[in-house]
Amino acid sequence: MSKKSNLIHAYTRALKTSNKGAYATRQDQIRIMHLIVANLFALRCAPHCWQKISKEQIQKLSEYWKDECLNAATIKNRMSVLRYTAGC
Secondary structure, eight states: OOHHHHHHHHHHHHHHHOOSSOHHHHHHHHHHHHHHHHHHHHHTOOOSSGGGOOHHHHHHHHHHHHHTTOOHHHHHHHHHHHHHHHHO
């Protein structure tokens, strides 16, 4: 399996087996994680697994979102999903 499919499989499994939140919330989190993975691969700085994501990778990701002129609330929501998924 490729690095991208390993990342996708890891967070999909973690979010689908979690009983926290409604089904719609978990599906939104999966959708946001798909966007995060795509952005990390666009930046060429994807981690091997979510527990190994570094501070520098997160900073590059937030700078990338700021350069795309995303709203601060959108960035905050994406970071909370990332924090939740990396902690699973």
